[in-house]
Amino acid sequence: xxxxxxxxxxxxxxxxxxxxxxxxxxxxxxxxxxxxxxxxxxxxxxxxxxxxxxxxxxxxxxxxxxxxxxxxxxxxxxxxxxxxxxxxxxxxxxxxxxxxxxxxxxxxxxxxxxxxxxxxxxxxxxxxxxxxxxxxxxxxxxxxxxxxxxxxxxxxxxxxxxxxxxxxxxxxxxxxxxxxxxxxxxxxxxxxxxxxxxxxxxxxxxxxxxxxxxxxxxxxxxxxxxxxxxxxxxxxxxxxxxxxxxxxxxxxxxxxxxxxxxxxxxxxxxxxxxxxxxxxxxxxxxxxxxxxxxxxxxxxxxxxxxxxxxxxxxxxxxxxxxxxxxxxxxxxxxxxxxxxxxxxxxxxxxxxxxxxxxxxxxxxxxxxxxxxxxxxxxxxxxxxxxxxxxxxxxxxxxxxxxxxxxxxxxxxxxxxxxxxxxxxxxxxxxxxxxxxxxxxxxxxxxxxxxxxxxxxxxxxxxxxxxxxxxxxxxxxxxxxxxxxxxxxxxxxxxxxxxxxxxxxxxxxxxxxxxxxxxxxxxxxxxxxxxxxxxxxxxxxxxxxxxxxxxxxxxxxxxxxxxxxxxxxxxxxxxxxxxxxxxxxxxxxxxxxxxxxxxxxxxxxxxxxxxxxxxxxxxxxxxxxxxxxxxxxxxxxxxxxxxxxxxxxxxxxxxxxxxxxxxxxxxxxxxxxxxxxxxxxxxxxxxxxxxxxxxxxxxxxxxxxxxxxxxxxxxxxxxxxxxxxxxxxxxxxxxxxxxxxxxxxxxxxxxxxxxxxxxxxxxxxxxxxxxxxxxxxxxxxxxxxxxxxxxxxxxxxxxxxxxxxxxxxxxxxxxxxxxxxxxxxxxxxxxxxxxxxxxxxxxxxxxxxxxxxxxxxxxxxxxxxxxx
Numbered sequence: 001x002x003x004x005x006x007x008x009x010x011x012x013x014x015x016x017x018x019x020x021x022x023x024x025x026x027x028x029x030x031x032x033x034x035x036x037x038x039x040x041x042x043x044x045x046x047x048x049x050x051x052x053x054x055x056x057x058x059x060x061x062x063x064x065x066x067x068x069x070x071x072x073x074x075x076x077x078x079x080x081x082x083x084x085x086x087x088x089x090x091x092x093x094x095x096x097x098x099x100x101x102x103x104x105x106x107x108x109x110x111x112x113x114x115x116x117x118x119x120x121x122x123x124x125x126x127x128x129x130x131x132x133x134x135x136x137x138x139x140x141x142x143x144x145x146x147x148x149x150x151x152x153x154x155x156x157x158x159x160x161x162x163x164x165x166x167x168x169x170x171x172x173x174x175x176x177x178x179x180x181x182x183x184x185x186x187x188x189x190x191x192x193x194x195x196x197x198x199x200x201x202x203x204x205x206x207x208x209x210x211x212x213x214x215x216x217x218x219x220x221x222x223x224x225x226x227x228x229x230x231x232x233x234x235x236x237x238x239x240x241x242x243x244x245x246x247x248x249x250x251x252x253x254x255x256x257x258x259x260x261x262x263x264x265x266x267x268x269x270x271x272x273x274x275x276x277x278x279x280x281x282x283x284x285x286x287x288x289x290x291x292x293x294x295x296x297x298x299x300x301x302x303x304x305x306x307x308x309x310x311x312x313x314x315x316x317x318x319x320x321x322x323x324x325x326x327x328x329x330x331x332x333x334x335x336x337x338x339x340x341x342x343x344x345x346x347x348x349x350x351x352x353x354x355x356x357x358x359x360x361x362x363x364x365x366x367x368x369x370x371x372x373x374x375x376x377x378x379x380x381x382x383x384x385x386x387x388x389x390x391x392x393x394x395x396x397x398x399x400x401x402x403x404x405x406x407x408x409x410x411x412x413x414x415x416x417x418x419x420x421x422x423x424x425x426x427x428x429x430x431x432x433x434x435x436x437x438x439x440x441x442x443x444x445x446x447x448x449x450x451x452x453x454x455x456x457x458x459x460x461x462x463x464x465x466x467x468x469x470x471x472x473x474x475x476x477x478x479x480x481x482x483x484x485x486x487x488x489x490x491x492x493x494x495x496x497x498x499x500x501x502x503x504x505x506x507x508x509x510x511x512x513x514x515x516x517x518x519x520x521x522x523x524x525x526x527x528x529x530x531x532x533x534x535x536x537x538x539x540x541x542x543x544x545x546x547x548x549x550x551x552x553x554x555x556x557x558x559x560x561x562x563x564x565x566x567x568x569x570x571x572x573x574x575x576x577x578x579x580x581x582x583x584x585x586x587x588x589x590x591x592x593x594x595x596x597x598x599x600x601x602x603x604x605x606x607x608x609x610x611x612x613x614x615x616x617x618x619x620x621x622x623x624x625x626x627x628x629x630x631x632x633x634x635x636x637x638x639x640x641x642x643x644x645x646x647x648x649x650x651x652x653x654x655x656x657x658x659x660x661x662x663x664x665x666x667x668x669x670x671x672x673x674x675x676x677x678x679x680x681x682x683x684x685x686x687x688x689x690x691x692x693x694x695x696x697x698x699x700x701x702x703x704x705x706x707x708x709x710x711x712x713x714x715x716x717x718x719x720x721x722x723x724x725x726x727x728x729x730x731x732x733x734x735x736x737x738x739x740x741x742x743x744x745x746x747x748x749x750x751x752x753x754x755x756x757x758x759x760x761x762x763x764x765x766x767x768x769x770x771x772x773x774x775x776x777x778x779x780x781x782x783x784x785x786x787x788x789x790x791x792x793x794x795x796x797x798x799x800x801x802x803x804x805x806x807x808x809x810x811x812x813x814x815x816x817x818x819x820x821x822x823x824x825x826x827x828x829x830x831x832x833x834x835x836x837x838x839x840x841x842x843x844x845x846x847x848x849x850x851x852x853x854x855x856x857x858x859x860x861x862x863x864x865x866x867x
Contacts, residue, residue: 027088029223030203032067034058042067042076042203046223051076051203059218059253060246066220067204070254071102075205075214084195087112087123088226092193093168094125094134095229097220097241101159101252103130103507106213108206109165110222112199113137113148115208120148121194125167126206126215130156130513132183134167134176140191151176153183158430159507160252162220162245164238169193170228180238182231218253220245264544267551271573274551277558278570279314282307283322283714284795285563287758288721288828288860290325293794294563301335303563305343309400310567312350313576321718327351328725331359334366338379341367342393342400349400360401364408367394375453377412377419387451388423391416392467395474402478410482413475417487420471421494422453423464430504446504447497448513462505462514466524469498473531495532502528503538519560519568522546530577546572557796593679595704602681602703606671609716610708612642612650613666614681621701624688625659634659636686638698642667643680654684656692670824671710674798679706714795717826724787724828726864731756734778741765743855750774753858758793763801763857771856774843781839783863786831788844790821791857798826804856806848809833812840818847825850828860836865 028047030036036043037058042051053076057068096109106128113122113135124135132153137146151174157163166177171192175185203222206213220241229237248254285292285307292303308326316323326347335341341363348356348363370382371394378386379394395416398408429443448460449468472491475483483491502525505513514521529535529542536542550569554560560569571577594603594615601615617635625635637654650667654660671677684698739750743763750773752760764771786809791801803825809816811833821829842863849856 025225025227027086027224027226028201029221031063031221032058032219033063033065035063049078049082049201052079059248064220064241064244064246066097066099066218066246066253068218068254069204069215071216073214073216075108075207075212076203077205077207078201081198082112082201083198087195087199088193088224090192091168091170091226091228092123092136093166093225093227093229094123095164095166095221095223095225095234095237096125097162097164097245098215098222099160099162099218099248099253100127100157100215101217101254103127103159104213104216105129106206106211107215108202108204108213109215109219110201110203110224111206111208112195112201113206113208114146114196114199115148116210118143118147119145121146121196122148122199122208123167123169123193124206125165127157128152132157132163132165132176132178134174136167136169136174136189137194138169138171138189138191139194141189142194146194149174149186149188151184151186153178155183156513158504160217160248161431162218164234164241166229166234166237168228168234177231177234179242180235216254218246218248262548264541264547267544267547270551271547274554274558275314275570275573277554278560278566278573279311279316279558280714281558281566282311282563282570283718284557285559285566286322286326286714286718286795287793288718288789289756289758289793290322290327290329290718290721291758292563293759299337299340300333301330301344302337302340303343304329305335305340305345305347306567307563309343309347309350310570310576312347314570314574318351318353321715321722323351325718325722335363338367338370338382338390338397339393341370342395342397345397345400347400349403352403354404357404357406360404360406364398364401364406367397368412370394371412371415375419377415377417378453385452388420388449388464388467388471389451391420392471395471399474399478408478410479413479413483414487416471417475417483417490419453420449420468421490423449423451423468424460424494424497425450425454426460427497444500444504445497446500447494448501448505449498460501460513461521462502463517463521463524465498465501466521466528469495469502469528470524470531472498473528477531499528499532499534499537503540506538506540506542517565517568519550519565519572522550522572523568526572526575527577530575530579543575593706593708595706598704599701600681600683600703602679602706604679604706604708606668607710609668609670610679610710611666611668612679612681613664614640614683614703615664616662617660632692636660636692637663637665638684638686640665641682641684642669643682644669644671644677646678646680656686671708674710676707676709679708680704717795721828724830726785726787726862726866728756728787728862728864729781729783730754730775730777730861730863733781736776737762737773738776739764739773740771741768743857748857753861756860756862758789758859761791761793761857761859763791764855766853766855768855770846771849772843772845773858773861774841775861776841777839781863782836783839783865784833784836785864785866786833786842787860787862787864788821788829788831789858789860790825790829791855791859792825793859795826800854801825802852802854802856803850804846804848805850806846808845808847810843810845811837813843839863 026046028044028049030044042053058065059068094110098109108126111124113124121137133150135148135150137148141147164179168175174189176183200207204215292307294303345363348360372378372386375386379390380386424447427445427447432444448465450460451458451464472494476491560566599618599621603615604610604612636656637660638656640652642650650669652665681703683701686692687699690697735754737750737754741764742749748763750762753762754775792798804821806820808818819831
């Protein structure tokens, strides 16, 4: 244990100007320069707490140098824990000269604390998001296990800039100073500082027993005092070093310079792969009715419109089954929200199909009906107060419609420009960042955009600033000077201020001013880059940086989170708003397998539907059937048998009376279960000494065993769903559903199977041994076809249900027939009822099911009258 000096006799309530025993003024002071790094540690200039620090990197020279703390470097920690009595007792000051390169939720310059849930003790000085923070826990405010007050500076700090930050506490008042100015104070804490018996002391980080948040940036000096420094003393200390500390090469101290980043061409392969995997994920998330289910209530058409637009911009063709089904879903009902209408119009515009123009005109009329009467030129949800987020999606919808030749009244654009400028309420002056090759001094004017007009309730954010810029630039791209001088002046002024704001708050991630959705922001940034035709923002390559940010966040199955997050990420990577997209259009390729080591060569290709064939025979095998002394020549194939997992799945007849002439004996077969399998061919040949004209003797030769991996192919699955589409007579009918049981938690009632929505399902109880579901209608329906969709409504949910293998169909209380269902749970089952029946009730009883611990269920029951 370390001990320092005398114990204080402190009078509670004394001010910073009061008496402080000189011998206990500075407990520890570290000046982080090369001269103070000795034998692998930073030696304090006052106090005894050395900091182990291997292979440090310093910026600058002499007494004004600084220690760099690059991303990922550990916190500097005093090796032994420090006893509470050796820390400040009745008053304290923590002082730091620091520069921060990355915004984080928490960061520290100095900490000796414990913050676990409601148990909060000790003290710290550091950062919280984009503001400096000084934390203290006191005996007077103790709620039983300690209560910390994190006092924040009232103004946000800028990255890559030196600050002098000081936190003081005198037993009554807690204060925080930035560059000599008081930035906040609080009377919440009072009395002696509350500690645990001992604490970890850290410099350049926020550290307790289960958390460690290192500083990324630079440190010059950190000191801990057990007195409360006065405001005048703090101002004097600030002036002493102001302007003397080293400057980084770029806008921050430890950020990777542009010239050291991976060149974009070298990133392209990774970008293309990420796009392919992301598209695959979106397709596996699509439901059998063509929709996507994220927030489908109340945004029925929104997620589907956004996902469809994304797939089209990623290169899927208009005749792709997923596209066809999605458009059918959107046609079935109009959108009821601005977001939904905007996304749907973007998708229609991306098809480029003139046949959709009339449909787009209807949606534009709907958007115009929803324009806010109290604030013309803006939109809400639509019934709520107008906001910039909804307004931008109205503008994007108009943009999509314009791609099909729909004209938007120029008065609408003028109203939107005038209104959006009210969401850019405050202009501030900030220092110019130094950009390589440019020499600028003084201040620049910036102004971001806010969610509500005038900055009501919320400050400017990156998401809303990109939204505001798009609302300004879309009419400018479509109408130009036809907008008139007043509107054009507003567009020009708003663009300059907004782009300056984006440059000032540029970082891709971690910045609290980005907004609450990184991918939403990045897609907005992509639109700004495309609409403004800029490759750099504030001297930064926005696409390159954004792509790196997105690539490292892609999850194992190709997603970035929700359907909307994945869509926004893909739209950014694909540069969907630009005239020319990044990379090649997505190609839905399949795997290929082959073996030519055995007597017969087996080839196969596919992912779910496997095509397999014989590529040939070995020379040794063919030679057995050649020779001048033979009565017949050439291999004679009687049959080819294909086996998956040692079980026959297909048999192809040959003609043993004629020589083999490179026939492939190809067969296409579905492999029901996705995953790893073995594939082999057995070929029955007439023996070399046999007679192909008479007799049945054959030799069996075997191919090598192929290890194959099959996956669900969304194209084939959705094409199958497309084939069974028809008018569902239950839709619009008054139907009542009942069932043998219902899953205990969640909304899985039997009515979900007949509501015409794939996203809702009936799920039986897992211990229901004889599940059944019954549907009764108020009026007789004439139908000759029953269509059944099992529980999983999308490929990604395949494993959540047990497959139903056999059912009994009962119509109007009478048993009609027993039906074997496909062993593939994802395939819709079409039951031909024979002649057209007048149906008042239909009941499905499960007779056989897959043996596992999962429940059975249905996501759709349809009655159709087919010709």
